[in-house]
Amino acid sequence: MRVTNNMLSNQFLSGYQTSLTRMTDIQEKVAASKNINRPSDNPVGAARNLQFTAASSTNSLFTQNANDAISWMKTSDSNLQTIVTNMTNIRTAVSSAISANPTTSYDAIAKQVDEMINTLVQCGNAKVGDRYVFGGQNDSAEPFTRDETTGVVTYNGTYNGQSGEATAGIITIQVVPGDISTSRDKINLDGSEVFGAIDTATGVPKIFQDLLDIKQHLVDIQTGANGVTADTLTNDLGTMDTDSDYIISGQTTLGAKQKSYETIKTRLESDALIIADDATNNDGFDVGKASIEMQLAENAYNTLLAVGANVLPKSLVDYL
Amino acid sequence: MASTFGGLNIMTLGMSAQQLSQNTTGHNVSNASTAGYSRQTVNLVTTTPQQIYTANGMSMAGTGVTTASITRARDFLVDTQYWQKNATKNYWSTQSDVLAKVETVFNDTTNTGIQNAMELFQTALGTLAGNPNETSTRTAAREAASALVETLKTSGDDLISQASDASTRIDTQITQVNSYSKQIAALNKQIVSQEATGATANDLRDQRDKLVDELSALTQVNVSEEKSGAYTVIIAGGISLVQGEHATELTVKHERNTPYGYDTTKVTALNGTINVNFKDGSIASLTTLRDTTINGYLADLDAMAQSLMQDFNTLHKQGQTNDLTAADNFFGESFGTASTVDDYATGGANDPTVQASPASWLSILKVNEDFYATDGLNLIAAAGASAAGTADGTNATVLKNWLVDDPSTASASLGKNSLSSYYSSIVSTIGVQSQQAQNVTTNQTVIFDSVATTRESVSGVSMDEELSNMIKFQQAYGACAKMLATMDSMLDSLINIR
Numbered sequence: 005m006r007v008t009n010n011m012l013s014n015q016f017l018s019g020y021q022t023s024l025t026r027m028t029d030i031q032e033k034v035a036a037s038k039n040i041n042r043p044s045d046n047p048v049g050a051a052r053n054l055q056f057t058a059a060s061s062t063n064s065l066f067t068q069n070a071n072d073a074i075s076w077m078k079t080s081d082s083n084l085q086t087i088v089t090n091m092t093n094i095r096t097a098v099s100s101a102i103s104a105n106p107t108t109s110y111d112a113i114a115k116q117v118d119e120m121i122n123t124l125v126q127c128g129n130a131k132v133g134d135r136y137v138f139g140g141q142n143d144s145a146e147p148f149t150r151d152e153t154t155g156v157v158t159y160n161g162t163y164n165g166q167s168g169e170a171t172a173g174i175i176t177i178q179v180v181p182g183d184i185s186t187s188r189d190k191i192n193l194d195g196s197e198v199f200g201a202i203d204t205a206t207g208v209p210k211i212f213q214d215l216l217d218i219k220q221h222l223v224d225i226q227t228g229a230n231g232v233t234a235d236t237l238t239n240d241l242g243t244m245d246t247d248s249d250y251i252i253s254g255q256t257t258l259g260a261k262q263k264s265y266e267t268i269k270t271r272l273e274s275d276a277l278i279i280a281d282d283a284t285n286n287d288g289f290d291v292g293k294a295s296i297e298m299q300l301a302e303n304a305y306n307t308l309l310a311v312g313a314n315v316l317p318k319s320l321v322d323y324l
Numbered sequence: 325m326a327s328t329f330g331g332l333n334i335m336t337l338g339m340s341a342q343q344l345s346q347n348t349t350g351h352n353v354s355n356a357s358t359a360g361y362s363r364q365t366v367n368l369v370t371t372t373p374q375q376i377y378t379a380n381g382m383s384m385a386g387t388g389v390t391t392a393s394i395t396r397a398r399d400f401l402v403d404t405q406y407w408q409k410n411a412t413k414n415y416w417s418t419q420s421d422v423l424a425k426v427e428t429v430f431n432d433t434t435n436t437g438i439q440n441a442m443e444l445f446q447t448a449l450g451t452l453a454g455n456p457n458e459t460s461t462r463t464a465a466r467e468a469a470s471a472l473v474e475t476l477k478t479s480g481d482d483l484i485s486q487a488s489d490a491s492t493r494i495d496t497q498i499t500q501v502n503s504y505s506k507q508i509a510a511l512n513k514q515i516v517s518q519e520a521t522g523a524t525a526n527d528l529r530d531q532r533d534k535l536v537d538e539l540s541a542l543t544q545v546n547v548s549e550e551k552s553g554a555y556t557v558i559i560a561g562g563i564s565l566v567q568g569e570h571a572t573e574l575t576v577k578h579e580r581n582t583p584y585g586y587d588t589t590k591v592t593a594l595n596g597t598i599n600v601n602f603k604d605g606s607i608a609s610l611t612t613l614r615d616t617t618i619n620g621y622l623a624d625l626d627a628m629a630q631s632l633m634q635d636f637n638t639l640h641k642q643g644q645t646n647d648l649t650a651a652d653n654f655f656g657e658s659f660g661t662a663s664t665v666d667d668y669a670t671g672g673a674n675d676p677t678v679q680a681s682p683a684s685w686l687s688i689l690k691v692n693e694d695f696y697a698t699d700g701l702n703l704i705a706a707a708g709a710s711a712a713g714t715a716d717g718t719n720a721t722v723l724k725n726w727l728v729d730d731p732s733t734a735s736a737s738l739g740k741n742s743l744s745s746y747y748s749s750i751v752s753t754i755g756v757q758s759q760q761a762q763n764v765t766t767n768q769t770v771i772f773d774s775v776a777t778t779r780e781s782v783s784g785v786s787m788d789e790e791l792s793n794m795i796k797f798q799q800a801y802g803a804c805a806k807m808l809a810t811m812d813s814m815l816d817s818l819i820n821i822r
Contacts, residue, residue: 005778010785043755069451140713319787
């Protein structure tokens with residue numbers, strides 16, 4: 005093939021372009037510390053990258069949700085603990101009333117029980133932030149109110165089975181993907197799960213009704229009104245045992261749920277590392293490899309310039 | 325018997341022939357860097373010999389040299405290839421350039437694109453599900469939705485402006501085509517008249533070929549040379565752009581695309597009677613990019629907007645507001661407060677979920693303005709249908725899941741894709757398209773370069789070659805002059821015989 009000066013210079017220019025393009029590419033990758041800077045760099049990798057960022061944001065959402073749920077359940081748990089302790093105290097007080105005692109003592113015990121009911125109401129109105137934890141889905145209004153004169157405690161929250169709505173008391177926080185499951189994602193105990201079935205007519209929870217009855221029994225026993233005897237109080241102790249068991253069983257369920265949320269949280273945290281690692285692997289950027297590539301590209305560029313500088317200016321003119 | 329002064333004549337012819345050759349070498353050297361120039365050669369032939377009678381009979385005596393022609397080194401076959409490959413190369417390099425720009429619209433590698441907006445919206449809904457009764461989470465959900473809407477719309481606007489840019493470029497390039505075809509026609513006329521005498525109009529032909537080179541970057545051309553020396557240039561669809569002295573003027577009519585509203589162009593010839601469709605070259609490339617590629621991505625964004633207006637709204641309406649009342653639309657306008665409520669009661673066209681397709685979903689996509697009114701945030705349906713209080717966030721979770729989980733039943737807009745997976749398929753499509761365009765461009769450039777090199781090899785000026793010719797012609801000229809002097813001294817000897 006006949007070779008002309010223009011061919012040399014064209015070839016030099018196109019080689020120069022190729023060489024510089026390669027250097028720019030590597031430089032871009034190094035600057036961003038990423039191999040994939042636009043979808044066309046690696047279409048499959050870019051689409052996979054979207055999955056990793058999506059997974060990562062879902063992961064941080066679920067981690068945050070798990071934290072919220074755990075803090076909610078911790079508050080619930082410590083209040084339930086206080087409730088259980090109070091129930092035990094009431095039981096001790098009532099049992100001390102069973103042996104023959106002077107009448108003033110009955111009054112004192114009745115007052116004590118009344119005071120403890122107030123503590124129970126306070127615990128029942130426990131809050132996380134400005135949300136009531138035992139109010140079912142009605143988390144913005146105080147769930148338990150006590151009438152100052154009659155002393156009757158009524159529940160204003162929602163509870164499962166209320167007006168035929170099976171899930172009316174459930175609050176869910178999701179920490180695993182998929183559709184909501186009211187059993188799996190439930191994090192709360194509503195008023196009826198803590199203080200027993202709510203009387204649909206009066207709105208009074210069973211346990212509060214029981215305690216008010218006991219308090220009344222302590223008053224009545226002094227006069228023997230309504231046929232209240234020491235046996236009645238003994239029966240009341242049985243009722244209190246059942247009630248305490250009811251509360252403890254709720255506390256246990258919640259404790260198990262809290263444990264499972266903590267396990268999930270730990271798993272989410274380790275998943276976050278795996279996702280970050282996968283994302284890095286998917287991109288496959290390696291500083292060492294990039295600097296070697298850069299060195300090679302630089303060498304090629306230098307060689308091209310050196311050869312070009314030697315070959316291009318020469319012609320027969322130089323020797324005539 | 326040869327004539328006495330014949331020798332002087334031979335040497336004069338010789339000297340002028342060598343001088344012409346030397347001049348042509350000078351012309352070649354001067355035009356070494358002229359684009360489109362092809363080197364010229366002086367073709368020398370002997371002049372008609374003279375019959376002379378010698379003692380042994382008739383002999384043919386040489387009478388010197390003369391110039392038969394000056395020709396350019398050119399291969400029409402290589403030219404044809406060059407024009408063809410140039411059109412293909414420019415088709416792909418334009419694809420690659422424009423797709424690289426389109427790609428930036430769907431670039432999520434720096435977490436600033438549509439994907440990021442969707443993730444923020446998803447996170448906001450997830451947080452809302454856990455704390456449905458808080459103003460802050462409700463505000464966050466509304467604002468994240470608004471950011472998603474803005475990102476989708478901005479991306480749509482970017483694509484629309486790129487489509488309009490393509491039309492502007494087509495317009496400019498048609499103007500160039502018209503200018504080239506006029507110049508080619510004018511050169512045709514000059515060449516035909518100059519070559520009528522039998523000479524070759526080398527430099528004019530070079531100029532004409534250069535113009536075809538330029539033209540072939542814009543569109544595929546089919547060039548044939550008439551007997552007269554004129555070029556006939558035909559483009560796709562059999563439209564002859566240039567025929568003899570006549571150039572066909574192409575006209576561009578601007579139109580507005582429906583539904584997206586970008587500029588489109590309609591190219592016609594012969595006073596609008598014939599539609600011109602280009603093949604290969606940058607014009608065809610821009611047309612395809614605008615009408616198929618960019619339009620297709622706009623349709624994809626539109627489908628995403630449609631799914632938010634229809635599918636998302638449908639789910640939203642299945643939930644309850646914070647006041648535990650029936651929820652309205654999240655995107656678009658409130659069903660109940662739309663200005664032209666004529667069929668609200670019967671679930672008619674004012675509801676985006678049942679509405680027939682508007683021109684462009686993207687253009688009407690917005691977060692319900694009622695959310696910005698006093699207590700408007702309460703209209704966001706975080707609570708599920710069976711919620712009994714404000715602490716229920718079931719519907720927010722359902723909405724959050726809708727963004728990422730593929731549905732089991734196909735939707736009208738996205739099929740069996742979630743918004744997130746639909747978007748990720750757009751990203752991989754544009755990625756593959758752009759990557760392929762880059763690869764083909766690289767390949768086509770290599771092919772084109774090889775044809776260009778072949779052409780350069782045939783037509784290009786080599787300095788070394790010209791310089792060695794220069795010495796050759798210099799010496800030949802010198803020798804002729806020396807001969808002339810010798811002959812002169814011979815004549816001198818003759819004249820001075822006593």
